[in-house]
Amino acid sequence: MRFGLALPSMAPPRRLVDLAVTAERSGWDGVFVDDHIQMPAATALEPHDPWVLLGAIAQTTGRIRLGAMVTPLSRRRPQKFAKEVVTLDHLSGGRVITGVGLGNLPEEEFAAFGDAASLKERAERTDEALDVVSALWSGERVRHQGAHFTVDAVMRPVPVQRPRPPIWIACGWPNARPLARARRWDGVVAIDRQRGFMEPEEVRRVVEALGPAAPGFDVVAIWSPGRAAEEYAKAGATWLLRALPPADDWLAALEAAAAESPE
Template sequence: MTSKHAAYGSTSDSPDAPKRVRVRHFSRAKEQGIKITGLTSYDYLSATIFDRAGIDFLLVGDSAGNTVFGYDSTLPVTSDELIPLCSAVVRAAKRAFVIADLPFGSYEAGPDDALHTAIRFMKETGAHAVKLEGGVRSTEQIRHIVRAGIPVMGHVGFTPQSEHGLGGHVIQGRGEAGEQLLADAHAVEDAGAFAVVLEMVPSSIAAQVTKELTIPTISVGAGPYCDGQLMVWTDWAGLSTGRIPRFVKQYARIAETLHDAAITFRAEVDSGEYPAPEHEYGDVGSPARLVELAVAAERGGWDAVFLWEHLHLIRAMRLDVVDPWVTLGAMAQATDRVLLGAMVTPLPRRRPWKVAKEIVTLDHLSAGRVVVGVGLGHPPDDEYEAFGESGDTRRRAELLDEGLAVLDGCLRGGAFHFAGQHLSVDVDVHPAPVQRPRPPIWVGGMWPNRGPVERARRFDGYYPVSAEGEPLPPATIAAIVDTMHPPAGFDIVAPWAEGHDAAEFEAAGATWLVDSRWPVDDWYESLLAAAERGPH
């Protein structure tokens, strides 16, 4: 309805607004002189759009035979074909009244056949009413369906299912035929229909019918004097490619838009322009993109860029995961100032002497800008058990402690000997790193577990995380500092928590604040914007 005093079906979010157009609202609209709008719809997407636009009723028409199935007429379409379409439209329509069109051959044999078909549509699709064609000849069918409690919309004038008997697509109701059309319309009303479609009828006849009937008249090419207007949406939106009836006003040119878009798509695929990097899943898993982020972060004033080290990053999400050390090497060549590192390396599943060699190499590539983050690795099922390794926490903790001892020794360069329960080395390591005596080692772990805290005390920093994966607020960071009493030069690395600023973390005793962003739809764009914006 177009009036601000709509008889029904307001599209506002007011709690007083009706949630659904009902049969009674059609007669109320006629009484109040408010125009009714209807469109055909055959699918969920179009129905959703029309419903949100405030269209009053959606007709799942047998015109789907032409527009969906490609038949030459509406005659071949069946109930089995229309029912899935109608079900989709019903699922989409939150406000609009949905009417199912009974196809040719499903009701003409008699009232019982008509009722059977109507019941099937109502039960299997959830439609709110049915429509059938014919005037006097269909009154028994209409009456029988209405007696069963099913609302019926009639259809007189040009009835597509009878086009051969009518001599094709011709105007109905001219001359003496006008009397028959009036009789048909009255017969439909008398049989109990709540509304009637007038198709391809002279506007003068349609005006007379509208004046004489107490039920609403819906125009399909029957002029402006009816109580409402119904259009086939593919005609109205410029999607149909065949001849368009004279009465159709095209409100869009969707066919032209789609045609041009398809040509552009084909050309861009041929040229390689599509897909571009921004159209790829796992953009942050692209080493080249990660290097771009590092350059942007350095330009934006950040102090460090860290990468996760995972074999799987939540396996069910199927995110791209690249090797951090290879990528950090590329970052080192593209930047001059920011510190670089993996946060954190799951040392229990790595050979610590190999990790040490990677770190020393990166330290030389970056001219001494490496920070080493290590931890148990989480989650154990993705990082260990999926590859046939034990995810047992105690065993991983033992391997981490021994691995840290080996890593510490190998990073210092020169002769080194270690013999433990799990690891044993006797080596002379060269070259030594740029940073002396070695790059700083930060130990990550879940707060308030005692093991990670005591492990971190032996090295250069502590990176606490919560068991729930949520960042720790400044008050918790302050409690960590009170527990550890860190010496000068020891780093407390805090993951940034929303709702707090850097000054709060600094006051709590944090020496580093890490802005770690979880995957979102625009993950790369979000990270790039943060990198360019700089610390805040």
């Protein structure tokens, strides 16, 4: 099982880059930055752009996997997203993991900018955009005429990773529909939206609900405080992510976590 550290895009950018460097030195396997445009006003949290942050992290690290966890793809232009991921994959030497979800802030990140806020349309746009992005990464001509996107293009360069960077799909457990989406790709990020983490017993149920998976398929869980990593491994998790909720000592706690070996 591999270990990842979730970094908040709301923190000062230079400290986030330093955190990633520290995490790599301490033996963490991945660092992942959330992808938000704005947060609810009551939180007073101010997010930075994850792709600029990840570009800086790619240049200051050499081993650790990295990516946005997760990108609400339905509010993105698939060709722009595809190009960003390819560029980051080249900058990092093939270390990108692509996290995709529907988004959980429909008012702040969709309706506020005139994008479709309904869950149904976000799901439709996400599925179509994933097909477009994956096809563009092939380097072959893509001719696509769908309900939301039209493409007739060849996009190059292709990613370093072939046939593509891994695509992980976020699943707000116990919602079963994202599991069906995840089966088409390379992994699932299981999240309890109320608590923000998963218990090992819940991860086991996710694995059972997924059924037989393709070789290399990842089951990613958010670490529950106080639970042993071995419990998650036995439940079927392949990645365990440590995420800390916003608090007065948020950055200090993250820096302490990054400085310690995850195992």
